[in-house]
Amino acid sequence: MSQHPIDTGADRRTQILEAAMVCFAKRGFHQASMHDISAEAGISVGLIYRYFENKEAVISAMADRHKKEIHEVLERARQAPTLLESLEILFTAHCCENSPKVLSAFVVDLYAEASRNPQVANLVLGVLQTSMEGLTDLIARAPETQKSAHDLTPSEMAELIFAVGRGMLMRDVLQPAELTAEERRTRQLAVTRGLWRLLFQPENAAAYA
Amino acid sequence: MSQHPIDTGADRRTQILEAAMVCFAKRGFHQASMHDISAEAGISVGLIYRYFENKEAVISAMADRHKKEIHEVLERARQAPTLLESLEILFTAHCCENSPKVLSAFVVDLYAEASRNPQVANLVLGVLQTSMEGLTDLIARAPETQKSAHDLTPSEMAELIFAVGRGMLMRDVLQPAELTAEERRTRQLAVTRGLWRLLFQPENAAAYA
Amino acid sequence: MSQHPIDTGADRRTQILEAAMVCFAKRGFHQASMHDISAEAGISVGLIYRYFENKEAVISAMADRHKKEIHEVLERARQAPTLLESLEILFTAHCCENSPKVLSAFVVDLYAEASRNPQVANLVLGVLQTSMEGLTDLIARAPETQKSAHDLTPSEMAELIFAVGRGMLMRDVLQPAELTAEERRTRQLAVTRGLWRLLFQPENAAAYA
Amino acid sequence: MSQHPIDTGADRRTQILEAAMVCFAKRGFHQASMHDISAEAGISVGLIYRYFENKEAVISAMADRHKKEIHEVLERARQAPTLLESLEILFTAHCCENSPKVLSAFVVDLYAEASRNPQVANLVLGVLQTSMEGLTDLIARAPETQKSAHDLTPSEMAELIFAVGRGMLMRDVLQPAELTAEERRTRQLAVTRGLWRLLFQPENAAAYA
DNA sequence: AATGAATGAGGCTTCATTCAT
DNA sequence: CATGAATGAAGCCTCATTCAT
Numbered sequence: 001m002s003q004h005p006i007d008t009g010a011d012r013r014t015q016i017l018e019a020a021m022v023c024f025a026k027r028g029f030h031q032a033s034m035h036d037i038s039a040e041a042g043i044s045v046g047l048i049y050r051y052f053e054n055k056e057a058v059i060s061a062m063a064d065r066h067k068k069e070i071h072e073v074l075e076r077a078r079q080a081p082t083l084l085e086s087l088e089i090l091f092t093a094h095c096c097e098n099s100p101k102v103l104s105a106f107v108v109d110l111y112a113e114a115s116r117n118p119q120v121a122n123l124v125l126g127v128l129q130t131s132m133e134g135l136t137d138l139i140a141r142a143p144e145t146q147k148s149a150h151d152l153t154p155s156e157m158a159e160l161i162f163a164v165g166r167g168m169l170m171r172d173v174l175q176p177a178e179l180t181a182e183e184r185r186t187r188q189l190a191v192t193r194g195l196w197r198l199l200f201q202p203e204n205a206a207a208y209a
Numbered sequence: 210m211s212q213h214p215i216d217t218g219a220d221r222r223t224q225i226l227e228a229a230m231v232c233f234a235k236r237g238f239h240q241a242s243m244h245d246i247s248a249e250a251g252i253s254v255g256l257i258y259r260y261f262e263n264k265e266a267v268i269s270a271m272a273d274r275h276k277k278e279i280h281e282v283l284e285r286a287r288q289a290p291t292l293l294e295s296l297e298i299l300f301t302a303h304c305c306e307n308s309p310k311v312l313s314a315f316v317v318d319l320y321a322e323a324s325r326n327p328q329v330a331n332l333v334l335g336v337l338q339t340s341m342e343g344l345t346d347l348i349a350r351a352p353e354t355q356k357s358a359h360d361l362t363p364s365e366m367a368e369l370i371f372a373v374g375r376g377m378l379m380r381d382v383l384q385p386a387e388l389t390a391e392e393r394r395t396r397q398l399a400v401t402r403g404l405w406r407l408l409f410q411p412e413n414a415a416a417y418a
Numbered sequence: 419m420s421q422h423p424i425d426t427g428a429d430r431r432t433q434i435l436e437a438a439m440v441c442f443a444k445r446g447f448h449q450a451s452m453h454d455i456s457a458e459a460g461i462s463v464g465l466i467y468r469y470f471e472n473k474e475a476v477i478s479a480m481a482d483r484h485k486k487e488i489h490e491v492l493e494r495a496r497q498a499p500t501l502l503e504s505l506e507i508l509f510t511a512h513c514c515e516n517s518p519k520v521l522s523a524f525v526v527d528l529y530a531e532a533s534r535n536p537q538v539a540n541l542v543l544g545v546l547q548t549s550m551e552g553l554t555d556l557i558a559r560a561p562e563t564q565k566s567a568h569d570l571t572p573s574e575m576a577e578l579i580f581a582v583g584r585g586m587l588m589r590d591v592l593q594p595a596e597l598t599a600e601e602r603r604t605r606q607l608a609v610t611r612g613l614w615r616l617l618f619q620p621e622n623a624a625a626y627a
Numbered sequence: 628m629s630q631h632p633i634d635t636g637a638d639r640r641t642q643i644l645e646a647a648m649v650c651f652a653k654r655g656f657h658q659a660s661m662h663d664i665s666a667e668a669g670i671s672v673g674l675i676y677r678y679f680e681n682k683e684a685v686i687s688a689m690a691d692r693h694k695k696e697i698h699e700v701l702e703r704a705r706q707a708p709t710l711l712e713s714l715e716i717l718f719t720a721h722c723c724e725n726s727p728k729v730l731s732a733f734v735v736d737l738y739a740e741a742s743r744n745p746q747v748a749n750l751v752l753g754v755l756q757t758s759m760e761g762l763t764d765l766i767a768r769a770p771e772t773q774k775s776a777h778d779l780t781p782s783e784m785a786e787l788i789f790a791v792g793r794g795m796l797m798r799d800v801l802q803p804a805e806l807t808a809e810e811r812r813t814r815q816l817a818v819t820r821g822l823w824r825l826l827f828q829p830e831n832a833a834a835y836a
Numbered sequence: 837a838a839t840g841a842a843t844g845a846g847g848c849t850t851c852a853t854t855c856a857t
Numbered sequence: 858c859a860t861g862a863a864t865g866a867a868g869c870c871t872c873a874t875t876c877a878t
Contacts, residue, residue, distance in 0.1 A: 044860045105324040112321045115314035115382035125383045156403045166379045167372030173324035174334045194365045198407045462839045523742040530739045533732035533800035574821045584797045585790030591742035612783045616825045671864045
């Protein structure tokens, strides 16, 4: 029945997490039932329990997965030639449904969960700190930073960038569902680019002088 | 706390909403049981149903209350003498648990709920649009804006300010619970002020020229 | 507010029972809530408890009332000049909503209640036996009976008449609600008259001879 | 009773309906709790919901079952050699607890339910109409009818027969529970046979001529 | 006498989890 | 490995009943 006669444990876990992501984004962690997930994954409820101790463990695994994805994105961002390109990579992953897996609603729910589950909170906090350090580093090294027309430290700049990222993500869940991913992305990009201009493009200031 | 041994209907509703806010912030909309709320309010479960049709209605009433509070804050912000003071008022209300009623976790949950409940989504969207218009207006009128060293429109500036506000709020739910409200506020203010400086203080740019 | 400054206990009881009848007919004994009844009566819930010990007592009082009404009808039937007129009086009371108080659905519910509440069962049984005796007596005395073309005893004839009466009543609750009381009555009368002809009009038989 | 340790879905449904019938007859549709039914069936509450969407659905299924049983009886009645035997078959099924499944109290409750639930009303009405047509047809074809000493049409005769059937059934729920099924049957048969004599045995009339 | 706010037990239903097959 | 029937605790909600005013 499965694509291959052999499903490794990892494949199954992935399959289940994929389904869980859909359900969690659609209904939220606690509104999505194990049955929902099993149906979405096309398997039986019992099978989920062979791969995850309980629902909590699915949520944790999901958070872990989120962490890995963010780290991957960070890695890709680090390898971009310019700071603006790095930012665009980060932005696309963080803000948009374009990214294959990260759905806004899921992330908002993840933060909501973090607010009452210290384990999740620590994980998300870890992701955040690593990302912050990564971005701060990128900014500090970038030549664009040297000529910026303001006195913000790289760390402050990174903080602002992430704050705006999260803010746009929160905003995104309010969009009528009819908007396409592309439309969402465009609207968000407009705002974010405003911040980038402020932070990294001194010529406006120069014009003023 | 109650002025008289007589609780009018409005008082009861308030009492219940107050309790619900605590429970919702502590456990989330759907994890908080009606029993939790009644216990927190010190009344019986059944009594809640004399004042609210069902749990959904409690959530809606809460969202309404949030709306009213935000509008009040907006009004106060409008009356501040300078733009920066307006922003500080908005910031304090939007970002901090200092504000008597608005708890970060509740707002994050509200957005999570909005992502699946169109009625809540519309309400939150309405709040957002009114607030945005209000702030855009404030910015457009403010003398500080005239000399800013960038090309962002008032609307874009407002968008950024709100995005950062939401972003800090999301960030706030990750704080270890031990932080005092004052500490949270300070940390958030540091970031936000960075943005304000970028937007409204051209002298840095001037210094650069 | 009440028609008279003084409401005797009896008046209140009647008022409540009147309202209860409406509610019971509309929703059934156990589906009708005390609140429904109080609202229908235009009084407060608590007041019902001043006149009736509990809901059970309201149901019992209702059954009692039913008993009294049936006995009244029986008395009127007894005074009719002919047997057929007696039967018509009984029929009208037993089968039709035309009668001011007896609603089919209520009676069916009363029997359903009787099937599990021995006290109600005994009361209904008592009504039935008295009525049966009354009707048997009427039949035995009636001159029409003497020339009937069959060998049924007056008791058997009464039994049949009541059975058909109950049967029509049960049938009545299935009628679409749009039928007027008059239409219901007409349809039921047609059937019942068939039985009366069989029982009391020998000329058909004569025609056969 | 179960043929195998394996219960197919259909078996479970039957088991639940069997238990529900007992509970409904004992307490009525709305007084019987889902817990009552599960206990009577010897299963857990939750399991009922695997086989029925909700309590309403159990009631509907029960009504359906009643419909099927009545239709079966009608079929059997149709195949009886004489009209009187047909009637006896109908009678036994309609009036007596002897019939394995049809309990008087259940049927009275079914009609009570029908008076408020249009869906149930339609179903019961459908059963009634089919039965009526079937019986009318039987009567019209029966040789016994040709020589009857009255002017009732087959349809009127069928109407009377069903009315008496329902009437006896209603009467049946008042019996003290101590009566055996056989005793009930005998008493009811006595009445019903009176009607049959009136309708189908012309010799009495003839004797009169 | 009358009100209606308040209580809390109990009903319906869902769902995480287990386990026999 | 996989299934899905089965369990039962827990959640939402209703409603008979009480009682302070």
